């Protein structure tokens with residue numbers, strides 16, 4: 001019911017309005033006092049509308065205010081202007097504002113109006129106390145209640161307008177900050193100040209600094225102070241006392257420590273109390289320096305420094321020595337001296353032993369006098385010690401012994417250690433190794449152990465060594481050490497001095513030579529694959545000749561030689577190249593063989609013919625019997641080669657023919673017409689191959705061949721031959 005009534009009431013003018021015409025001419029915004037306003041000032045933003053209407057009545061329209069496109073206010077109005085009021089504008093009020101007017105269906109909106117707020121209200125600063133002890137803490141609170149976070153706070157601790165500490169913090173969720181400031185020993189009367197900064201987009205607005213109440217700092221203990229005795233100038237030997245004191249506030253109950261430090265070294269300290277004393281028995285030059293007194297509690301430390309100067313009573317003594325290096329038996333002079341030569345009591349010491357209580361000391365030295373010397377000078381109660389002085393007494397070196405690690409001979413290129421040793425003489429001993437009077441290597445030895453020199457001799461060398469130390473007598477030379485260096489045989493070469501091809505009976509000379517190698521050299525000549533050398537000799541020469549006077553066919557073959565000496569026992573024995581020696585038959589022997597073969601063929605033919613004739617004549621009485629030849633003659637052929645007697649017999653058998661003078665060789669199958677035999681012979685096929693002249697008689701001496709032939713001739717002349725074996729594929733026929 002009520003709703004309906006209300007709707008009617010609201011609706012009536014509308015219905016009425018519809019009869020009229022409305023138009024929105026203009027809409028704009030205005031700000032009072034302006035679009036830029038100081039922080040905290042009242043600000044009014046107005047929306048002004050100009051509407052034309054046919055009706056006399058004021059139109060009713062809606063006005064909407066927006067800040068950054070968010071609706072702020074929605075009013076229904078009949079007025080020309082509507083406003084929003086911002087009391088005490090703050091930074092967060094800044095932004096873009098606009099207003100919209102809606103009349104019936106018509107709507108118009110202004111442009112964006114930017115509102116800026118200048119400045120940040122001054123923060124409020126409070127401290128939790130106005131009186132504080134050194135080492136204590138002050139809590140400072142700084143707040144900007146008018147503004148909204150995030151706020152950036154800067155809080156400073158000031159003393160006499162000088163900033164001693166500054167803290168900065170951004171607070172995201174509160175508009176205040178609480179910070180603690182420690183109170184230090186130098187703090188006296190403090191004040192804290194705070195500034196707030198608020199950023200807004202690109203803009204940053206800052207407040208002024210607001211100061212807190214004064215905070216007074218109370219001292220816990222005073223700065224330490226020194227009391228030095230004696231007052232004024234301090235001389236060496238005076239009793240010295242450094243006292244450091246502090247005053248402590250009665251309220252201060254914390255533990256503290258007082259320390260006296262000289263440079264970085266703590267020389268005295270006290271806990272709990274209010275003073276500490278450093279008192280060395282007497283003042284010395286070493287006590288000159290900066291002394292610092294420090295008082296420390298857990299958080300507070302106070303320091304004071306003083307420089308203590310001490311006047312020197314007399315300068316440090318100096319021990320004068322006649323010489324630091326003396327030969328055994330030499331004279332040593334020691335003298336203790338003080339600049340200005342004041343009256344003093346002196347002591348001279350060697351190591352810890354007092355030698356004398358006088359200023360000067362003289363003696364003849366021996367090696368055990370080597371050592372460190374110093375002297376003491378005493379004036380009143382002040383004793384001063386000189387710098388140490390070192391004395392070396394040298395015993396002369398004994399004649400050095402030279403020896404080496406190898407037994408007797410050294411193979412060229414092998415390492416050789418040569419030792420040199422002087423058993424007496426004060427080290428360090430310097431050894432020089434000399435080769436053929438040039439001394440190059442040098443070794444310093446700090447004991448009497450032998451000095452070792454590493455050598456690689458390439459030839460027999462004479463070594464000597466020289467030992468030397470700081471004894472003024474100079475150096476001593478050793479005996480001569482002769483090191484025999486043997487050179488191993490390196491390359492061996494074999495050559496034929498005469499011809500590569502020799503006729504049997506002539507001589508062959510083989511030369512075995514070496515590039516280098518110590519004498520004597522042992523040479524061995526081997527026939528290839530033979531275990532036993534054909535010839536061996538030992539010579540004091542780099543070459544050896546094997547003269548084989550009368551070679552025969554069996555000497556033909558390949559040869560090499562070896563050469564070695566004592567050095568090759570340890571290394572491989574060198575073998576030479578291989579050369580070939582060829583042995584040919586002498587020309588007369590070739591001829592002889594040819595003759596013998598031809599003769600044999602002829603004899604064979606004669607024999608065959610005779611046998612054939614005999615058979616034929618026998619066949620006239622009995623039926624003809626044909627017999628086949630015996631075993632193949634191959635075995636006989638082999639036998640012939642190995643057994644010279646057989647061979648000779650065969651020759652001699654053939655040699656029966658007178659025709660020995662005829663040297664022409666006829667192939668056997670050409671002798672189809674043995675007409676010179678003066679016999680009635682039928683054709684018989686006989687195959688005789690040409691004899692191998694090179695092989696058959698090679699192992700025969702000429703002499704033997706002759707005698708065998710003669711023997712054979714005699715036998716043939718006396719007896720008839722029973723039968724003849726077939727002349728086979730062998731070189732010649734054989735008579736049994």
Ligand SMILES: *[C@@H]1O[C@H](CO)[C@@H](O)[C@H](O)[C@H]1NC(C)=O
Nearest residue numbers: 040041042043085086087088
């Ligand atoms: C700001 O507005 C408040 C409340 O309307 C008023 O009390 C105050 O006097 C105004 N301040 C100024 C400076 O006009």
Ligand SMILES: *[C@@H]1O[C@H](CO)[C@@H](O)[C@H](O)[C@H]1NC(C)=O
Nearest residue numbers: 062063064071073074075076
């Ligand atoms: C403003 O208020 C009226 C009624 O009070 C309402 O009908 C209208 O929707 C509101 N406008 C906006 C933008 O909220």
Ligand SMILES: *[C@@H]1O[C@H](CO)[C@@H](O)[C@H](O)[C@H]1NC(C)=O
Nearest residue numbers: 263288289290291305306307
């Ligand atoms: C002593 O200390 C002071 C202060 O630390 C320094 O200036 C001075 O050079 C020092 N003197 C010596 C001799 O160390």
Ligand SMILES: *[C@@H]1O[C@H](CO)[C@@H](O)[C@H](O)[C@H]1NC(C)=O
Nearest residue numbers: 233288307308309310311312
């Ligand atoms: C210490 O005293 C000597 C004289 O006694 C003076 O020559 C020297 O300069 C002084 N040293 C310092 C650092 O004051």
Ligand SMILES: *[C@@H]1O[C@H](CO)[C@@H](O)[C@H](O)[C@H]1NC(C)=O
Nearest residue numbers: 349350351352353354371372
């Ligand atoms: C010399 O004195 C030092 C200490 O003063 C001691 O260590 C050392 O053993 C002493 N040497 C001899 C040889 O008495």
Ligand SMILES: *[C@@H]1O[C@H](CO)[C@@H](O)[C@H](O)[C@H]1NC(C)=O
Nearest residue numbers: 320334335336358359360361
């Ligand atoms: C020691 O020798 C120096 C010279 O080297 C000499 O001046 C001094 O008088 C001598 N002192 C004594 C006590 O003999």
Ligand SMILES: *[C@@H]1O[C@H](CO)[C@@H](O)[C@H](O)[C@H]1NC(C)=O
Nearest residue numbers: 342343344345378379380381
């Ligand atoms: C040297 O020593 C003697 C005896 O100890 C002493 O009487 C004398 O005063 C000393 N001299 C000096 C210069 O210290």
Ligand SMILES: *[C@@H]1O[C@H](CO)[C@@H](O)[C@H](O)[C@H]1NC(C)=O
Nearest residue numbers: 519520521537538539540541
């Ligand atoms: C080689 O020479 C040495 C020394 O000269 C001698 O003793 C040796 O008998 C000689 N050897 C031969 C094979 O000549």
